[in-house]
Amino acid sequence: xxxxxxxxxxxxxxxxxxxxxxxxxxxxxxxxxxxxxxxxxxxxxxxxxxxxxxxxxxxxxxxxxxxxxxxxxxxxxxxxxxxxxxxxxxxxxxxxxxxxxxxxxxxxxxxxxxxxxxxxxxxxxxxxxxxxxxxxxxxxxxxxxxxxxxxxxxxxxxxxxxxxxxxxxxxxxxxxxxxxxxxxxxxxxxx
Numbered sequence: 120x121x122x123x124x125x126x127x128x129x130x131x132x133x134x135x136x137x138x139x140x141x142x143x144x145x146x147x148x149x150x151x152x153x154x155x156x157x158x159x160x161x162x163x164x165x166x167x168x169x170x171x172x173x174x175x176x177x178x179x180x181x182x183x184x185x186x187x188x189x190x191x192x193x194x195x196x197x198x199x200x201x202x203x204x205x206x207x208x209x210x211x212x213x214x215x216x217x218x219x220x221x222x223x224x225x226x227x228x229x230x231x232x233x234x235x236x237x238x239x240x241x242x243x244x245x246x247x248x249x250x251x252x253x254x255x256x257x258x259x260x261x262x263x264x265x266x267x268x269x270x271x272x273x274x275x276x277x278x279x280x281x282x283x284x285x286x287x288x289x290x291x292x293x294x295x296x297x298x299x300x301x302x303x304x305x306x307x308x309x310x
Contacts, residue, residue, distance in 0.1 A: 122134050122135045122136075122218075124200065126143065126146040126149075126150075126200070127145075127146060127149050128143050128145055128146050130143055130146065132200055132222075134200060134201060134218045134221070134222060135218055135221065136221075137200075137221055137222050137225040138225065139225055139228055139229045141225075142225055142226055142229040144288070144291055145288075146199060146200075147193070147196045147199040147226075148168060148199075148284045148287045148288050148291070149199070149284055150198070150199025150200065151166060151167040151168035151171060151195060151196070151198060151199050151283075151284075151287065152166050152167075152168040152169075152278075152280045152281070152283035152284035152287060153166070153280045154166060154167040154168075154198055154199070154202065154203050155167075155203070156170050156203065156252065157205075158203065158204075158205050161252075161256050162256050162257070163256065163277045164277060164279070164280075165252065165256065165275065165277055166278065166280060166283040167195050167198055167199075167203055168278075168280075168283040168284060168286075168287040169275065169276065169277070169278050169283045169286075169287075170195065170248060170252065171191065171192055171193075171194065171195055171196075171287065172192075172283075172286060172287060172290060173248045173251065173252065173273065173275065174191045174192075174194060174241065174244050174245050174248045175188060175191040175192050175290060175294075176273060177191070177244040177247055177248060177270075177273065178190075178191040178240070178241060178244050179191075181244075182240055185294070185297050185298050185301050186232065186233070186234075186238075186298075187238060187240060187241060188294050188297075189230060189232060189294055189295075189298055190232060190234075190237060190238055190241045191241050191244065192287070192290060192291055192294060193226055193227075193230065193232070194237045194241050194242075194245060196222075196223070196226045197219045197222040197223050197226065200222055201215070201218065201219055201222065220236075223235070223236070223237070224236075230295075230298075231298070231302065231304060247266075247267075247270060250265060250266040250267075250270070251266050251270055251273050251275070252275055253266075254266040255274065255275045256275070
């Protein structure tokens, strides 16, 4: 069985040996915008791209560091190549987690992120985002937890995949521009 897949941009990615040149933000945006959160077990379609935008909004509001903002947008990027597997199942498949971590490190390298693992603060806002999402979609607070009043103004929009892709790409390119200004990087991607 092969460990390779072809993206919509016709790049071939070996999930066990990903290369920086194989990573493409258009593929990431398309993959995440067509992938439903909660393995589809939510009342309306809610994409991983929109979830990433919510984490980005939270980080931008409370910790507006450019590196953290970029991490917020990219924290679930490996799912564009590997799909979204429910956390309890993911932990049962160790080889999946190893491959996912390799892809995350390659994405981090592509976009000049010094850390190769998702920063703790982004992981914390990932959990906050889950609470906001499940509250707004009226999913079980008993199972998913409740949202603090501090986050009452954050919204979800249940964008269709194309709208989610466009909004994600716009935020990515704005953040990349800001990132390039800070670090004086030409072109914005690692070769």
